[in-house]
Amino acid sequence: MGEVIGLRCVSCGRTYSPEEVLYTCPACGDRYGTLEVIYDLEMFKGFGYELSMWRYLPLLPVKRKSVPLRVGWTPLYRASYIAKAHGIKELYIKDDTVNPTSSYKDRASAIAIGVARERGFKVISCASTGNAASSLAGLSASVGLKSVIFVPKDAPKPKLAQLFAYGAEVYRVDGSYDDAFDLCRKVSEIKGWYNRSTAINPYLLEGKKTGAFEIAEALSWRSPDRIFVPVGDGTIISAICKGFRELREVGLVKEIPQIIGVQAKGAEFVKLSFERGEIVDGEAKTFADSICVGKPRDVVKAMKYLKELGGLMISVSDDEILSAIFELSTLTGIFAEPAGAAAFAGFLKMSHEDAFSSDEEVVLLITGSGLKDIDAVFKASLDAPLVSKDPDEFLERYMEVDDFENSL
Numbered sequence: 190m191g192e193v194i195g196l197r198c199v200s201c202g203r204t205y206s207p208e209e210v211l212y213t214c215p216a217c218g219d220r221y222g223t224l225e226v227i228y229d230l231e232m233f234k235g236f237g238y239e240l241s242m243w244r245y246l247p248l249l250p251v252k253r254k255s256v257p258l259r260v261g262w263t264p265l266y267r268a269s270y271i272a273k274a275h276g277i278k279e280l281y282i283k284d285d286t287v288n289p290t291s292s293y294k295d296r297a298s299a300i301a302i303g304v305a306r307e308r309g310f311k312v313i314s315c316a317s318t319g320n321a322a323s324s325l326a327g328l329s330a331s332v333g334l335k336s337v338i339f340v341p342k343d344a345p346k347p348k349l350a351q352l353f354a355y356g357a358e359v360y361r362v363d364g365s366y367d368d369a370f371d372l373c374r375k376v377s378e379i380k381g382w383y384n385r386s387t388a389i390n391p392y393l394l395e396g397k398k399t400g401a402f403e404i405a406e407a408l409s410w411r412s413p414d415r416i417f418v419p420v421g422d423g424t425i426i427s428a429i430c431k432g433f434r435e436l437r438e439v440g441l442v443k444e445i446p447q448i449i450g451v452q453a454k455g456a457e458f459v460k461l462s463f464e465r466g467e468i469v470d471g472e473a474k475t476f477a478d479s480i481c482v483g484k485p486r487d488v489v490k491a492m493k494y495l496k497e498l499g500g501l502m503i504s505v506s507d508d509e510i511l512s513a514i515f516e517l518s519t520l521t522g523i524f525a526e527p528a529g530a531a532a533f534a535g536f537l538k539m540s541h542e543d544a545f546s547s548d549e550e551v552v553l554l555i556t557g558s559g560l561k562d563i564d565a566v567f568k569a570s571l572d573a574p575l576v577s578k579d580p581d582e583f584l585e586r587y588m589e590v591d592d593f594e595n596s597l
Contacts, residue, residue, distance in 0.1 A: 191248045192229035196391055198222050199490045207250070212389045219374075220468070223490050224391035225431065226250050233439045236406075242296055242399040248435060250395050255303030256328045258289040261296055261399050265407040265552070271520055272551075275540040279550045281413065283404060284523055289331075290351060291558035292479075293400065293425060294324035300396035301385040302328055310383035312337060316373035317386075318366045318421075318478045319348030320528075320557050325385050326357035337382060339373040341366045345478055345562045365473070367484045387422045388486030394428040401432025404552055405442050412446045414549040417532040419556055420450040420502070421480035423459045423491030429554070430494035446552075448500040450491070451535030453477045453507060453527075459485045460502035463492050476507050476565060477527035479557055505534040511568060513537060514559060524559035532556075 195204040198214035200221040205214070214222030228248060237244040242261025243254045263285045272280035288295040298321065305313045314337040315325050322338040329336040336357045340349070341364060352359045362369040370386055377384040387393055405412060412433060418426045426448060433445045452460050453475035461469040462485070473483035485491070495502065505513075510527050513534035518524045525533070532553045539545065559566065576583050 191246070191250060192232040193226060193250050194229050195227045196224040197227050199225055199493050212384065212391070219389055220486070221489055223388050223487060225490065226391055226395055228435070230435065230438050236402075242299065242396065242403075245399050245402050248402075249300065249399075250392050251300060251303035252307060253303070255306060256299050256331050258328060258331050260288055260299045260328075262403060263287050265404060266521065266523075268521055275536075275545065276547055277545045277549045277551060278547065280536075281404075281408075281550070281552045282521060282523060283400060283552055283554050285400065285554070285556055286523065286525065286529070286558035288324075290320075290324045290327040291561060292320040292324055293397065293554070293556035294321045295328060296396035296399055297321070297387075297393035297424070298324040298328045298385065298396070300392050301325070301383070301390060302332060302334060304392050305383040305385075306332070306334065308383070311335065312380070312382040313385055314338070314373055314377045314382040315385035316340070316366065316370040318481060319344045319561065320479050321385070321387060322357070322359075323348050323351035323355070323561075326352050326355035329357070330355040339369040339376075341369050343478075345564065347561050347563060351561075366482060370484075370486065386486075387424045388490070394424055394431060394487075394490075397425050397428030398432030398435070400425075400554065401429045402436065405433070405436055408550075410436075410441050412442050412444045413552045415447045415449055416552045416554060417449050417451055417535045418554045419477075419480055419528045419531040420452045420459050420491070421456070421482040421528065422485045423450075423487035425554070425556065426450045426459075426500070427487055427490040427494050430498050430500065434494075434498065445498050448495065448498060449535060449539075450495070450500065450502045451531045452502065452504045453480055453510060453531060454504045455507065456481050456483065457502075457504040458483060459488050459491055460504050462488050463495055463502045466492075475510075475527075476568060477510055477531055478562060479526060479528035480531060503535050503538065505531060505538055509534040509538065511565065514565065515569070517555075518559070523555060525555045526557040526559050526562045527565045529555040529557045529559075
């Protein structure tokens with residue numbers, strides 16, 4: 190376990206002991222008072238050897254591995270052919286679709302479960318558009334911890350199916366993700382449940398920062414030039430920033446990459462907040478449900494870290510995301526949900542604007558599997574023809590025999 194010396198408010202700078210505050214800064218409130226976990230980095234002696242996120246236990250806020258399922262240590266694939274096509278030195282794809290519940294959120298849930306169990310909680314809750322919920326439900330099931338989940342009424346069916354399969358207690362809220370978030374917060378407080386909801390829980394970011402550790406280690410402890418990260422509430426991009434900042438502070442990397450957040454144009458409120466220097470909320474409209482957030486809860490932290498580290502926020506349209514899903518799958522064999530494909534859409538957009546130099550190394554963070562939202566694929570109005578089982582009739586109607594033979 191890392192030597193945690195306090196929880197610091199990102200707005201006022203007050204520092205609390207982990208026993209003093211559970212969620213947010215009492216002085217600044219839920220939105221502005223999100224907390225960051227502070228370690229005694231002088232005590233750092235190096236990482237472990239297990240091939241999972243638990244190799245980084247010396248910089249995590251739990252005493253031990255909290256779930257039996259393997260979380261983290263996901264592949265970083267080299268996509269040289271894409272890099273060549275876009276005139277850069279190398280493109281890497283960090284594929285977190287292979288986590289136990291097929292999303293990046295498993296990293297955060299594993300830490301939340303560890304904190305909950307160490308503090309004696311019997312029930313853990315969260316509000317989610319789907320991925321955080323299924324992650325919490327699946328990992329909780331692996332240790333026998335009861336999970337209570339609040340999702341918006343239009344949560345994708347594949348994600349709901351995971352929740353039911355894992356035995357979670359599920360409530361569909363007649364409203365948006367933000368409505369589900371507020372309901373979960375209030376009910377959890379009344380019932381005494383441990384709340385895993387993003388941003389207000391300071392420990393989630395600690396699990397998510399392990400993605401930064403893995404990228405740097407896979408590259409022999411050096412930083413790429415840029416990392417593209419899909420953004421909803423702002424926690425994952427804050428985590429990637431914090432991860433690289435800590436690696437630099439302990440001397441494992443020399444430079445921090447430019448971290449680029451990508452949002453859907455219908456839900457670009459972290460981007461607008463970052464550009465204007467003040468919180469901007471609104472009604473979110475995008476088919477990328479995992480980043481469909483109108484009131485981003487970790488926006489203050491994201492704004493602070495991006496400004497400090499020279500990061501950037503961009504937005505892409507739903508059409509660009511949909512196109513990116515198919516292009517990424519076709520070129521790499523990685524099937525991403527809309528939010529995950531948003532990172533690739535952002536890369537393509539900047540490439541078309543000639544934003545890269547020829548010597549750059551770029552990483553895309555793919556945060557969730559396309560199987561979690563198959564309706565997104567069918568938005569392209571795809572269909573497969575119903576064909577005769579007779580081979581001669583099939584060949585006569587659909588293809589020339591010569592062409593068919595040449596393709597074998």
